[in-house]
Amino acid sequence: MLRASRKQELKERIFAQSIKLFKEKGFDNVTVEEITQACGIAKGTFYNYFPKKEAVLLHLAVSQLESVHETIQNNKNMPDLKQQLLHLFSNLFHQYAEQPDMVRLVVSEMMRADMFINAEIRIIEKFRQALTALLDDAKNKGQLTTQAVSEDIAAVLTGVYFNSLMIWLSAGTDAIQIETLFQRHFDIVWEGIHPGGAVKQ
Structure with a gap:
């Protein structure tokens, strides 16, 4: 377990150092060799964690997906579906608040490069599948009685x-403000699938 923890720490260190270099020089201008020198590791060690430089950018999205699954698992016994969903999304927005520059850089680079499109689509699909499973489970427990299809x-x-996320990126809005905006939009969706269930302000 300790070894696995150290491996994860090293992976996060490589990721953080890479992002720092990307911010300073631009993604296209940074080489794997520069990253490994900054981290004090061999090239082989880098490739043990990331098959190529581009994979560093995908690490954030993969980490967020893992966080989604972990949050769903930890909150599976929560009786209030609305709070469970809001807590899930709130965790993602808090990552924006903690490291806004890093998140902006990663998302902007991934949107700019065609090479990331397929990987992004796969991650978004897995995210959608996780939400679908959560909603199906809520229906089975009687927490959600809508006739709407969970996938929809x-x-x-x-x-x-x-x-x-796009509004936050383009407008430079504070992460807390964007979470508030998301919650307002979420309430509209919630009222559609759970009439009368929206929290009154």
């Missing part, structure tokens, strides 16, 4: 989330 609800929630 998950697609709408995913769209609302990524719309908030």
Whole structure:
């Protein structure tokens, strides 16, 4: 377990150092050799964690997806579905608040490069699948009685989330403000699938 923890720490260190270099010089101008020199590791060690430089950028999205699964697992016994969903999205927005420059850089680079499109689509699909499974489970538990298809609800929630992300990126809005905006939009979706269930302000 300790060894696994150290491996994860090294991976995060490589990621953080890479992002620092990308911010300073631009993604296209940074080589794997520069990253390994900055981290004090061999090239082989870098490739043990990231098959290529581009994979460093995908690490954030993969980490967020892992965080989503972990949050869903930790909150699976929470009786209030709305709070469970809001808590799930809130965790993602808090990552924006903690390291806004890093998140902006990673997302901007991934949107700019065609090589990331397929990988991004796969991650978004897995995110949608995780939400669908959560909604199906809520239906089975009687927490959600809508006739709407879980996949459709998950697609709408995913769209609302990524719309908030794009607004945050383009407007430079504070992460807390964008979470508030997301919650307002979420309430509209929630009222559609759970009439009368929206929290009154």
